[in-house]
Amino acid sequence: MYRNLSYSGKIFRATFMTLAVAILTPLVAAIFLLECPIEPQSISFLEPPLLTGVLEPNLKLRQAERLFEGQLVGPESIANIGDVLFTGTADGKIVKIEDGVIHVVATLGKPPCGTPEYEPTCGRPLGIRIGPNGTLFVSDAYQGIFKVNPVTGEAEMLLSSQTPVQGKKMSFVNDLVLTQDGRKIYFTDSSSKWQRRNYPFLIMEGTDDGRLLEYDTVTKEVKVLMVGLRFPNGLQLSPAEDFLVVAETTMARIRRYYVSGLMKGGADMFVENMPGFPDNIRPSSSGGYWVAMSAVRQNPGFSMMDFLSDKPWIRKIIFKLLSQDTVMKLVPRYSLVIELTESGSYRRSFHDPDGVVATYISEAHEHDGHLFLGSFRSPFLCKLNLQEV
Secondary structure: OHHHHHHHHHHHHHHHHHHHHHHHHHHHHHHHHOOOOOOOOOOOOOOOOOOOHHHOOOOHHHHOEEEOOOOOOOOOOEEEEOOEEEEEOOOOEEEEEEOOEEEEEEEOOOOOOOOHHHHHHHOOEEEEEEOHHHOEEEEEOOOEEEEEOOOOOOEEEEEEOOOOEOOEOOOOEEEEEEOOOOOEEEEEEOOOOOOHHHHHHHHHHOOOOEEEEEEEOOOOOEEEEEEEEOOEEEEEEOOOOOEEEEEEHHHOEEEEEEOOOOOOOOEEEEEOOOOEEEEEEEEOOOOOEEEEEEEEOOOOOOOHHHHHOOOHHHHHHHHHHOOHHHHHHOOOOEEEEEEEOOOOOEEEEEEEEOOOOOOOEEEEEEEOOEEEEEEOOOOOEEEEEHHHO
16 A cells, blocks of 8 residues: 555656646746847836825725726827817827817828837827917827827927937937927937837836937927936926926936026936836926826835846846736736925825726826826726815
């Protein structure tokens, strides 16, 4: 009997080892032989701030109302002329929402659309602003900066992304903001290496080739204001137009660049070590700023990006084995909107843990006592009544 048990144990161990080898051999081979699409850089983070006080988790974003669900996809950024809203969508269109109806204003690219492969020709409007005389100014991730007539739909390219700036191409034109007189346009180029459709590569590689730029609409000159940024994203001029605040998404912080005054040309940190990864920044009626985040660094809790930040070798293995989409599905959904004071302190925060109502938010645009929440991939807008939260 014992001899039979011993024999059975040997058979089990042999079978287990055979299966383990059969499974692990191709996995190890893949790790060593497959090419990795990224060259991850080591990044250093401080311990995430505790989600306490004004940052304490709540369910306030779940009070938001979804609008036009299934009628528009990826309304990244929002602007308004009176009560008419404008946004850009994932199919390369600029649309207006008037009296509850969506109208196409302009199409910046050409079909087909709908998949990442088609984005470069379809176009992907990101930042949208209202300039002098009610003109729309739009940054397209692949094509450049446009001026769009909101009535006729006529679109004029002001700056092509194919134009090298100081020898570097603009592969990912992101957000923009104008001075009140419309002469200067400040904008971010998130990377000269990665396009918008590869933003997970940009984040997980930690690429530091992003730039802050200035375009003069009169002289047509382009200036580089800041370099070495890791995924520069949304930006906003101060009320006095003496400085810009710029989201550096990968680093979970907001930088400040002075465009006038005694500090002109200088830069410093506006908000360091944020509880999430900032996207667009827009003005709040209190004189501060709204910052949208679709991924957070939970503390207490676990932050995948923080864990992987100083382990580039793990990130390399991950992208050898998994696609971009698969990796992004592993990032927990958690929508967060923070209002900052004019000096960069936290004023209040609205949360939607697990992204139940407001998902993949990219921007919080304040208008008429409400926050309109844009998204880089959701098929709807959200509207939050500020008097009720």
